[in-house]
Amino acid sequence: MGMTYNAVIIGGGAAGMMCALHLAERGIGNVLLLERNDRLGRKLSVTGNGQGNVANENLSADRYFGSGRDRVAAVLGRYGEQWLLRELTALGGLFSADETGRVYPTSRQASAVTDLFRFALEKSGVEIRLGKKAVAAEKRADGFLVRTEEGELSCRMLVLACGGMASPHFGSDGGGYALARAFGHTVTPLSPSLVRLRTGQDPVRGLKGVRCDCTVGLMRGAGKRRSCFADARTRGDVLFTDSGVSGDAIFRISAFVREGDELSINFLPDIGGADLIAALRAKAERYPQMCAEDLLRGIVHSSVGKAALRRCNIALGERAEDVVQKLPYLAGTLQFFTVKITGTDGFANAQVTKGGVFMEELTERLESKKAKGLFIVGELCDVDGECGGYNLQWAFSSGACAADTIAEALCG
Numbered sequence: 001m002g003m004t005y006n007a008v009i010i011g012g013g014a015a016g017m018m019c020a021l022h023l024a025e026r027g028i029g030n031v032l033l034l035e036r037n038d039r040l041g042r043k044l045s046v047t048g049n050g051q052g053n054v055a056n057e058n059l060s061a062d063r064y065f066g067s068g069r070d071r072v073a074a075v076l077g078r079y080g081e082q083w084l085l086r087e088l089t090a091l092g093g094l095f096s097a098d099e100t101g102r103v104y105p106t107s108r109q110a111s112a113v114t115d116l117f118r119f120a121l122e123k124s125g126v127e128i129r130l131g132k133k134a135v136a137a138e139k140r141a142d143g144f145l146v147r148t149e150e151g152e153l154s155c156r157m158l159v160l161a162c163g164g165m166a167s168p169h170f171g172s173d174g175g176g177y178a179l180a181r182a183f184g185h186t187v188t189p190l191s192p193s194l195v196r197l198r199t200g201q202d203p204v205r206g207l208k209g210v211r212c213d214c215t216v217g218l219m220r221g222a223g224k225r226r227s228c229f230a231d232a233r234t235r236g237d238v239l240f241t242d243s244g245v246s247g248d249a250i251f252r253i254s255a256f257v258r259e260g261d262e263l264s265i266n267f268l269p270d271i272g273g274a275d276l277i278a279a280l281r282a283k284a285e286r287y288p289q290m291c292a293e294d295l296l297r298g299i300v301h302s303s304v305g306k307a308a309l310r311r312c313n314i315a316l317g318e319r320a321e322d323v324v325q326k327l328p329y330l331a332g333t334l335q336f337f338t339v340k341i342t343g344t345d346g347f348a349n350a351q352v353t354k355g356g357v358f359m360e361e362l363t364e365r366l367e368s369k370k371a372k373g374l375f376i377v378g379e380l381c382d383v384d385g386e387c388g389g390y391n392l393q394w395a396f397s398s399g400a401c402a403a404d405t406i407a408e409a410l411c412g
């Protein structure tokens, strides 16, 4: 079996790379990073539409969901956004935030962030084995035994940084949950998050390709108790596809979606209902012969206008003076455009996994309460963040937190 490593890290993604590098920086030798892919950080390299949205200036534990908000608060208290920017800058990159607070490398290339880690890891003395999958791990009296497809390894400390099961083609296929369960850990229910929503073709007919800034809510409940689910209300981009919706606002809201929910979209979030009706009436009075679709020109995207007219049973070409009675209904449709959700695009296309290892089973420093010396970090935890850099921040911060705790234990 060979020598005993001080630490083995399973998974060379954002969390695992940060953990390995941090251990080396703390002077811990004999560290092995195992990655099943033939290169490190495949998922990190595609994040943020390829631009690498690594952090967010508006970081707070409130941006996260799952069983671990207090654990998240504790970790981010020590390893927050400023800490991360110092770390990444020390690796040789430059980073800046856009007007919404999203932080990117100034090169706007996610793969460059992976490269920064790769360069530093190559110099660090960490042993990296690529194309090596850990298939099992168990506790031994003096540490851990890790089985790969080729053989066995032993180590004093073990870090599970295998990711969740979102977008499994980048390597994280959910196998990490089985490794954690083998140590007695509970895995909370798993579902895809930050993912496109499916609606079927009919409710979004004619809207394909339209992108607009909207307020989006979720309608839930039956009959008179059907109401907007307040926590899920959000504003941002909505992008229509031929049978669903995507965009930042949709990604954020996807974390909350349950079966039977309906989306309610406000295409004109900055104008009150009464003002909108008054504006439409004034235009109809001024141009009584104008066709209905032109009545909405300059107010909403022309495709949105046509979709709303269709819902109000107003034919294209109908004259403004003939639809005056229907204007309140039309205004209401533009500000309360409901779309039934038939499902999500699933794990295959999701950015993160909702659910994971139950956080009460980890200490504030992310050490397992089931097996001393075992650490669980990154997306494998029951922690999922909003869209906007929060998930990578958690991956990096949790990886560093585990590394420091391991370094203290090994040196202390």
Ligand SMILES: Cc1cc2nc3c(=O)[nH]c(=O)nc-3n(C[C@H](O)[C@H](O)[C@H](O)COP(=O)(O)OP(=O)(O)OC[C@H]3O[C@@H](n4cnc5c(N)ncnc54)[C@H](O)[C@@H]3O)c2cc1C
Binding pocket: 010, 011, 012, 013, 014, 015, 016, 034, 035, 036, 037, 040, 041, 042, 043, 044, 046, 047, 048, 049, 052, 053, 054, 055, 132, 133, 134, 135, 161, 162, 163, 164, 166, 167, 170, 171, 172, 173, 175, 176, 350, 351, 352, 377, 378, 379, 380, 388, 389, 390, 391, 392, 393, 395
């Ligand atoms: C398309 C896309 C875009 C995204 N954009 C953003 C963004 O802009 N900002 C943001 O904050 N978040 C974004 N995310 C989410 C973010 O990428 C993840 O939350 C983050 O990468 C999780 O880091 P991790 O290290 O925990 O897991 P991963 O990055 O998934 O890494 C886990 C690694 O472990 C390896 N592995 C798994 N099992 C084993 C095993 N048994 N043996 C050996 N190796 C194993 C995997 O191959 C993988 O490389 C995006 C995700 C996707 C899919």
